[in-house]
Amino acid sequence: MSTRDEDIGASVMPPDLLAGRDLALEARALCLEYSERRALDAVNLQVPRRQVTALIGPSGCGKSSLLRCFNRLNDEIAGCRVSGEVRVLGLDAYAPATALPELRRRVGMVFQKPNPFPQSVADNVAFGLRLAGLRSRLEIDDRVEAALRAAGLWDEVRDRLDDSALRLSAGQQQRLVIARALAVEPEVLLMDEPASMLDPISTLRFEELVVALRERYSVLLVTHNMQQAARVADYTAFMQGGRLLEFDATDRIFTNPRLRGTEDYITGRMRETRG
Amino acid sequence: MGRTVQYHRAALRRHDPGLWLAAGLVGLSLLALAAILSVLAQQALQAFAPTPVAQLRWRGDGGEQQLLAAVVTQDAHALVVRGSEWQRRGAEYRRIARADLRQIDWPADARSLRLRDGREIYLRGDSAAQAPDGSRLAAAEIVEDVASNRLGRTEATGLMLRRAWDFVSGAAQGGGVFPALVGTVVLVLLMSVLVMPLGVLLALWLHEYAGSGRGARILRAAMANLAGVPAVIYGLFGLVLFVNDIGGGLDALLQSATPRWGGGGLLWSALTLALLTLPVVVIATEEGLARVPASLRHGALALGATRAEMLWRVVLPVARPALLTALILAVARAAGEVAPLMLVGAVKYAPALPLDGEFPYLHLSRQFMHLGQSVYDLALAGGDVPRDMAQAHAAALLLLVVVVGLNAAAIVARNRLRERARELAV
Numbered sequence: 078m079s080t081r082d083e084d085i086g087a088s089v090m091p092p093d094l095l096a097g098r099d100l101a102l103e104a105r106a107l108c109l110e111y112s113e114r115r116a117l118d119a120v121n122l123q124v125p126r127r128q129v130t131a132l133i134g135p136s137g138c139g140k141s142s143l144l145r146c147f148n149r150l151n152d153e154i155a156g157c158r159v160s161g162e163v164r165v166l167g168l169d170a171y172a173p174a175t176a177l178p179e180l181r182r183r184v185g186m187v188f189q190k191p192n193p194f195p196q197s198v199a200d201n202v203a204f205g206l207r208l209a210g211l212r213s214r215l216e217i218d219d220r221v222e223a224a225l226r227a228a229g230l231w232d233e234v235r236d237r238l239d240d241s242a243l244r245l246s247a248g249q250q251q252r253l254v255i256a257r258a259l260a261v262e263p264e265v266l267l268m269d270e271p272a273s274m275l276d277p278i279s280t281l282r283f284e285e286l287v288v289a290l291r292e293r294y295s296v297l298l299v300t301h302n303m304q305q306a307a308r309v310a311d312y313t314a315f316m317q318g319g320r321l322l323e324f325d326a327t328d329r330i331f332t333n334p335r336l337r338g339t340e341d342y343i344t345g346r347m348r349e350t351r352g
Numbered sequence: 353m354g355r356t357v358q359y360h361r362a363a364l365r366r367h368d369p370g371l372w373l374a375a376g377l378v379g380l381s382l383l384a385l386a387a388i389l390s391v392l393a394q395q396a397l398q399a400f401a402p403t404p405v406a407q408l409r410w411r412g413d414g415g416e417q418q419l420l421a422a423v424v425t426q427d428a429h430a431l432v433v434r435g436s437e438w439q440r441r442g443a444e445y446r447r448i449a450r451a452d453l454r455q456i457d458w459p460a461d462a463r464s465l466r467l468r469d470g471r472e473i474y475l476r477g478d479s480a481a482q483a484p485d486g487s488r489l490a491a492a493e494i495v496e497d498v499a500s501n502r503l504g505r506t507e508a509t510g511l512m513l514r515r516a517w518d519f520v521s522g523a524a525q526g527g528g529v530f531p532a533l534v535g536t537v538v539l540v541l542l543m544s545v546l547v548m549p550l551g552v553l554l555a556l557w558l559h560e561y562a563g564s565g566r567g568a569r570i571l572r573a574a575m576a577n578l579a580g581v582p583a584v585i586y587g588l589f590g591l592v593l594f595v596n597d598i599g600g601g602l603d604a605l606l607q608s609a610t611p612r613w614g615g616g617g618l619l620w621s622a623l624t625l626a627l628l629t630l631p632v633v634v635i636a637t638e639e640g641l642a643r644v645p646a647s648l649r650h651g652a653l654a655l656g657a658t659r660a661e662m663l664w665r666v667v668l669p670v671a672r673p674a675l676l677t678a679l680i681l682a683v684a685r686a687a688g689e690v691a692p693l694m695l696v697g698a699v700k701y702a703p704a705l706p707l708d709g710e711f712p713y714l715h716l717s718r719q720f721m722h723l724g725q726s727v728y729d730l731a732l733a734g735g736d737v738p739r740d741m742a743q744a745h746a747a748a749l750l751l752l753v754v755v756v757g758l759n760a761a762a763i764v765a766r767n768r769l770r771e772r773a774r775e776l777a778v
């Protein structure tokens with residue numbers, strides 16, 4: 078087992094797993110350092126288009142850091158250095174010519190901690206639309222409603238659209254930022270534990286949403302909830318200590334993981350969450 | 353449970369000295385402000401309070417003398433009185449030792465007339481005002497006719513308020529301080545309008561774009577040092593740069609016959625003050641920008657905002673209270689500054705207000721009057737020390753009220769914004 082653990086570099090996934098699939102995101106030999114402290118170590122990951130890919134792994138293993146490479150939000154963190162290759166929808170994300178606003182409009186992100194702007198609920202959702210140059214009041218209202226409905230928040234906020242978003246509960250805020258990301262209709266969605274504060278019903282609805290999103294979006298979903306990963310994801314990637322250790326179809330990874338580490342993590346988690 | 357309570361108690365206890373110190377300091381500064389205000393008010397009141405008129409008899413150099421005069425001050429040893437000012441304002445003060453005083457009455461029929469030019473004449477009964485040389489006063493000269501010794505408390509207060517109002521609104525003799533009041537307020541507002549965009553842009557550049565590059569380091573050091581440069585040096589700088597170079601250049605360019613921009617004026621003064629307050633604004637704004645949570649910035653960027661859009665739509669609105677703090681600090685610093693203004697446009701007497709009903713309403717090249725300068729001029733005028741000193745205090749009080757008023761407005765606005773910003777902590 079341990080020998081296989083050493084040389085997983087190239088073979089984190091079965092050879093033909095993604096054969097013939099378009100890729101939404103791709104990382105090759107991706108390394109990331111926060112002021113000389115390595116957080117990602119030669120990560121290879123392929124995220125297929127119009128599928129849901131779950132990213133699991135213990136806390137601090139670099140999931141959020143990896144996500145931030147795909148919309149280059151790491152550029153904003155002082156002392157953060159990235160090397161290796163990142164491709165987003167076939168284009169080199171770190172090419173000098175990449176227009177970041179354009180890239181980030183195509184790659185939406187839902188943050189680990191809900192971060193609504195200190196504005197009204199409606200303005201929060203309309204934020205990206207206005208950035209994209211949408212001016213028509215009617216159209217904005219329509220798309221705000223559609224996004225809020227999709228995120229399962231509409232019924233709760235329909236008559237407080239002008240209230241400050243900061244007055245919403247944490248779970249509502251989490252759905253608000255999901256709506257905010259959906260409103261601009263990106264092609265890829267990076268979701269960092271977007272359901273961590275939701276009650277079981279909302280979680281269920283969120284999962285239905287994610288499954289529905291598959292039709293049009295490519296989703297990379299970080300979650301600590303194994304059942305959730307098992308329920309919504311087509312593929313699952315397992316990370317540990319800054320390395321991507323295993324990538325496989327979700328049913329395979331949950332029933333028959335190739336690595337001991339993966340199995341321990343999943344079963345440990347399963348045991349913990351069940352009892 | 354018990355543990356957390358204990359922890360909080362410990363925290364409270366640990367913070368106690370700081371808390372008390374802060375409360376004490378705040379109390380002390382409020383007390384100091386109140387003390388200054390009350391001293392100023394007391395002194396200023398003398399400018400407006402009606403003075404009682406006495407019929408005096410005393411032993412002078414050439415035998416016994418008598419006079420109907422206003423008693424300005426009195427103590428255990430002497431009186432200072434002011435006789436009718438037929439010649440000149442401030443020329444009739446007389447000091448009478450108590451030892452020499454034979455008789456002092458407060459006749460109920462005493463009247464004091466105030467003339468347009470600020471002189472005062474004292475009469476008894478309804479006798480007409482007749483100068484020692486026999487000439488009579490034209491009725492149009494007289495602006496106020498008061499039975500000084502018969503005033504009740506309410507009448508005296510009313511009179512005082514009216515005089516104070518005349519002083520402030522410009523109806524008083526010599527124009528009062530109205531032009532200076534207008535000049536001060538217009539100057540400070542114009543300064544704010546100039547310094548805020550510039551200061552905020554600089555702070556944005558420093559904090560958001562420059563990083564820790566060399567230019568930014570130099571600019572930061574410059575800001576820190578500029579904050580300590582004496583104000584009058586800014587005045588000199590403004591004189592050379594704005595008035596002489598830019599103003600002179602403008603005049604040459606416009607080929608104006610008389611110097612218009614090449615002399616001191618409102619715009620140059622406002623620019624000088626803007627320069628003076630720039631470091632304060634930049635430093636306070638930068639601090640505010642630093643407190644905007646990174647998560648909000650990231651949220652905006654992740655939606656496809658450019659850096660400028662993020663700053664404009666998210667960061668600046670959140671930092672608004674800090675911007676107002678910057679403005680408050682700038683106004684506090686600028687409103688009380690006189691020395692530099694004397695070099696670049698404030699004058700003792702300006703023929704016209706910088707703001708009036710004539711197009712273009714705000715006259716940027718005009719010279720203007722300033723309350724700080726009025727205080728200075730009144731205090732040093734020397735012609736009529738008791739009255740001028742009292743008026744200097746009144747002008748100082750007014751200046752203080754203007755500064756506190758402008759600050760209070762900004763503080764109220766900031767606190768409103770802050771309430772909203774506080775929700776960020778959720």
Ligand SMILES: Nc1ncnc2c1ncn2[C@@H]1O[C@H](COP(=O)(O)OP(=O)(O)OP(=O)(O)O)[C@@H](O)[C@H]1O
Nearest residue numbers: 111116134135136137138139140141142143154189
């Ligand atoms: N801004 C940062 N500056 C410095 N180090 C960071 C920063 N963000 C993350 N790290 C470090 O990088 C490593 C990976 O962090 P990351 O947030 O990517 O983990 P994660 O897998 O998302 O964890 P979690 O499941 O708890 O969210 C951690 O050791 C963390 O301390």
Ligand SMILES: [Mg+2]
Nearest residue numbers: 140141189269
């Ligand atoms: Mg994370």
